[in-house]
Amino acid sequence: MRTYPARVAVLAFIAALTASWIVRGQTAANQSLVVIENLGLPAIDEGVVEDDSHAPNTAEAIRRRALGAALAAQRTGQGTGRYAPGRVIVKFRDGISTTGRLTALSTASRTASLRTRPSYADFDIVSIDPGEDAEAVARTLRARPDVEYAQPAYRMHTQFKPNDPLYTQLQWNLPLIDLESAWDIQMQAGSAVTVAILDTGVAYDNAMITATIPAFFDENGRQYPALGRVTIPYSAAPQLASPGRFVAPHDFIWDTTTPLDFDGHGTHVSGTVGQLTNDNIGTAGVAFNVKLMPVKVIGSVWDDLFGAPNEGTDDVVARGIRYAADNGAQVINMSIGRTGPDNCTTNSNVDGCAPAVEAAIRYAVGKGSFVVIAGGNDFEFGNPTEVVAEIAARVPGAVSVAAVDRRAVGQTGGHRCQGTAAQPDCHAYYSNTGSWVELSAPGGSERGFGRDGFVWQQTLDFRFTETFLLEPSQFRAPRFDVFNYIGAIGTSMATPHVSGVAAMLIQQGITKPAAVEAALAKFAVDLGAPGRDNTFGFGLVDARNALRGLGVAR
């Protein structure tokens, strides 16, 4: 009888110890989202599933975008402008004292105050009243001689146009860049190379998530009910995860070390870089042995609903770039971007430009990281300048990537487009053109090929994640442990092709970012006007040509 309470006490102690250990293992700094890592069942792989809800320009696709904007507006209480309200990114010149900085701030805004400098930043964040015009404050600041640059925290987004899966002819995109021959040359396919995926996160880990889902209004003003505190299963993508695969994960949206993907974009992009290959399962990736570094710098609808403290703005992205470079990423894939003015080339310290991101890109290249940036998907919407991609054109060691579609396949004499040599006809209809375009890669298109024209990879099954697209009465908590193969199009999809080939080239011994860029450009299959042009850049990236290089006379 006396031992029974003692046993109970011991068990209670062990339980308490275990609970405290689990809580210590939680990486969420913000208690609105609790992630318990390495806990959960294996993922459910549904293979390729028909899912017509992800065709571009469908009502669902438009709703998804509108809902994201509506949620952002509800969260901030402000309009969904181009930049996050209430703060300005400022880089003071070296040697400016704290007093000097405060004096400078006082001239720009009566409400300005200096925040503690965030990690992986060489700039300061200045808080201002959310109602103040951040661009006007930035303009005042950058006119001062003691300020190197100042800019609002412009919002970035993924360059993603998801679409529905199909079983047949899944990966036309990999032969298009001559990968099979390249794999013969580079059997390791980048095994010693780390590719950072700066994106919406990656489904890289099994976890159990606890989050509070509040009531919200969609873009039409319909109220969705609060679901309260819910427990959500999360699994690593079966075709991405393998022992030692993921290194130094970091989440700049939640300020944690668990950059879980609640969107699917980052996981899809990661698949194109390094989907497990030659295992008789699913699809293939370009550099299928690389190590992946998930760095979450873009939030999703669920990040908003879960109450993420940050969103994908310039300062967050800049920190992500620096983090990746500091933690050994040899390639940084950025299937993200935003539009802006077309005069950043001459002076990036003006409204709409991204000096903080540019400084981070230059820093990363200086540290030996090759940076690959999506060229943008707005060709049919005025073809505006893609600000981040445009930076790449000015930095040797960073490239911007345009998209070609499936009409580039199988033409006689190499990978040439349909159409004439002078007027090639494989420009993906959405892919921005401009002086900043440096390379092309398969981004896919549904036009002319339907679902056969997409880029396919495994990612989260949207039917289980995008429950916010259901009617309010059917709204339910998501689950992130069901995966299938999703066809998607966009320069987001083109970019990881280049990152993968770059990783293979680095494995081959070409480690200088500028040399990697030069090799990719030199050995690209020229499309369009001879030499570089604004549609295809230097041409379609060709893995075999790049890895094989040149001989003495051939």
Add this chain to the structure above:
Amino acid sequence: MMRNAGTLLLVFAALSFVAPASAQTTSYDDPPAISLRPFFLASGQNFTAKETFKAVFGRTVEPFWGGGAQLAFRNGLFVDVTVSHFKATGERAFRVDGQNFGLGIPLTVTETPVEAIGGYRFYVSPRLVPYVGAGIGSYSYEETSDFSTDDENLKTRHTGYLVTGGAEFRLGRWLGLTADVQYTRVPGILGDGGISKEADENDLGGVAARFRVIVGR
């Protein structure tokens, strides 16, 4: 044992000096009307396509080995025919802003020149015979590398031109050693592709230091 070996070495050394001197009074002053003289060749060529060879092989000087025959006339004229061979393995590469980057893919180049030279030998001394010459050659060139298709490998032959000048040192009545410098120009093989095109180098020739052991009077 050591003393015997030392003595033997001294005897050989003495003989090597004595033999040429003793020959002076015989055939040196009196070359035959016509003489067919086979020879063995070793040379080192510093290729004109320096950037190309540096990128692929990491050096610009490559050794050639070969042999041939010389028809020498008493009036000083001579005709040489030489067949030589060079084979080296480097790596495929690319070139950016004058910097070379090796890719680790083995590449093997084989060159087989067949050269005919006509020239004049100056009998200025019984032991030292300077000569000059000029000629024409046919240069067989083969380039193969891993992961290449037959179409991507190269096998070709082109004509080149050369001039040479040097001297023959008579070591004995039947033995001579020549040292010369030969300049070769071989257009048509390099420059249309590969690193050579990038580097704007179109000459497979170069300047060679050649050494021959000639057998005959």
